[in-house]
Amino acid sequence: MRQDFLIVGGGVVGMAVAYGLARAGQRVTVLDERDDALRASRGNAGLTWVQGKGIGMPRYAELSLDAVQAWPAFAEELQARTGVDLQYERRGGVDLCLDADEAETRQAEYRTLQTVSPRLAREFEWQYLHRDELLEHLPGLGERVHGGTWSPHDGHCNPLYLLRALYAASLDLGVTLHPATPVQSVARRAGRFVATTPRGDIEAERIVIAAGLGAQTLAPMLGLSGAVRPLRGQIIVTERLPLIDQLPTPQIRQTASGGYLIGDTHEDAGFDKGVTLNMVNALAAKAVRIFPRLSQARLVRAWGALRVMTPDGNPLYEASKACPGAYNINCHSGITLAAFHAGDLARAILDDCLSQDFPQFSGERFHVPA
Template sequence: MRQDFLIIGGGVVGMAVAYGLARAGQGVTVLDESDDALRASRGNAGLTWVQGKGIGMPRYAELSLDAVRGWSAFARELTERTGIDLQYEQRGGVDLCFDAEEAESRQREYDELQQASPRLAREFEWDYLSRDALLPYLPELGERIHGGTWSPHDGHCNPLYLLRALYAASRALGVEIHPSTPAQALSKADSGFCATTAKGTFTAERIVIAAGLGARTLAPTLGLSGAVAPLRGQILVTERLPALGWLPTPQLRQTASGGVLIGDTHERSGFDKGVTLAMMQAIAAKAVQICPALEATRLVRAWGALRVMTPDGNPLYEASASHPGAYNINCHSGITLASFHASALAEAILNDRLGQQYAAFSGERFHVSA
């Protein structure tokens, strides 16, 4: 059976788009890599977050705001379709500042962001709170913390359950998913596009590249940007603990099962997704500074994962001019943007208006001459 769309990449980004297209009645095939691939979807903190997004590109902050506003309905819909609880909460979040200089810089960035966008000036809610003012949100916060920015928009989910639910819902809608079938080459066919794999050739009328770091080699063959690079993050996980009563932060958050995820590292380490003792020690020391009650807590797991980063850190959404019907979707914020990818972005792809509606996110911005 001929498919309408071929999606390259079965992480949260690719599966959210697949789900959105299938929900609109399209025939979709997804080609994914093996479980030991560089999976940002399985190695993240599960935050649904507006803070920090769009510095230098307000449109990204606006998309993030749209996405978190759609997350409750998105999570509810997936749970109703699959019975999988995504453990989504939106009670607000805090991004900590460790000294006065960081606090001043953060507030200046947010002020400038709102000055650049009338919509964000009206709708992006945040406040800087001192360490003492944060205590109702972060009980027993370490005394050496200066404070942090609080926003009611932020929340968190279980990213593994999100991915599982997207797979289950997509399959129920007829999406064909081929695991351990990475695309080796992409090409234009007479009546669509072709992906060559070790298990055979797959064709569809249109193609969406959502391959994360795999886009470096695949996207340019269809006239799209491969301007993505790896940025490693390392995370420590504690034993299960009684509820701390904390709002999530990028530095530390407690999951629904009780374990605490610790880590907010940004390392240029190539394609090495391993963990290092020095960084684990640094993460652990920082966690105790943030929450001294964790000092005697046992650590049960550590992992490293590679974020997918564009040169400016903002999403990459583009349609190919040389190969009409080919699209490139890439970002490092697939959890936050999942509700947007499954709705407005999928609709823009379906209507072949991705290039017009999201022109600011095209890879062309990386090649503008001085």
């Protein structure tokens, strides 16, 4: 059967777009690698988060706001279609500041965002709270924490359940999935797009590269930049502990099963997604500084994963001029943006108006003028 779209990459970005396109009636095929592939979607922190987004590019903060506003209906819809509980909550979140300098810098950044964007001035709600004021949101917060920015927009989910739900919902809508089918090359032939794989060539009318770091090699084959690089993050997890009514933070959050998920490292380590003892130690020390009660908690897991980073850290939504009908989609906030990727972004791809609707995110911003 003729396919409308090939999606290269079955991570959270590719699957959100696949789901959005299939929901709009498109025939979609997804090609993905094996389980040993680099996959940020299986190693992230699960935050649906607005704070910290768009510093230097307010449009990204606005997009994140759109995404978190769409998230409750998105989560409800996925759960209704698949029965998978995403453990999604949006009760607000706190981005901690360990010292006064961090607190000053953060507040200045948010004020600047609101000066340049009238929409953010109206809609981005946040407040700096000193450590004592944060205690109602974060019981037992350590005395060596200065404070943090609180915002009602932020939330969290179980990112593995999100991925599972996207797969289940997409299959239910008739999406064809080819796992363990690495794409070796992509090309346009006779007006159609062809992905060459060890299983043979697979074709469709249009193609979306959503291959995370794989965009580096695949996107340029279709005149797209694929300007991404790896940035490692390490995460450690404690044993299950009694649930406490508290808000998530990017530094630490308690998951629905009781474990504390700790981690926000940003390391240039090439394609090495390993765990290092010094980072595990640093994360554990930070966790105890934030919540001294964790000093006796046992660690049960640690992992590293590679972020998909663009040169400026903002999403990359590219439509090829050389090969119309080919798109490249990258971002380092694929959980937060999932509701948007399945909604407005999938619609813009379907209507072929990505460059018009989201010009700020095109790859052209990375071109060096002659």
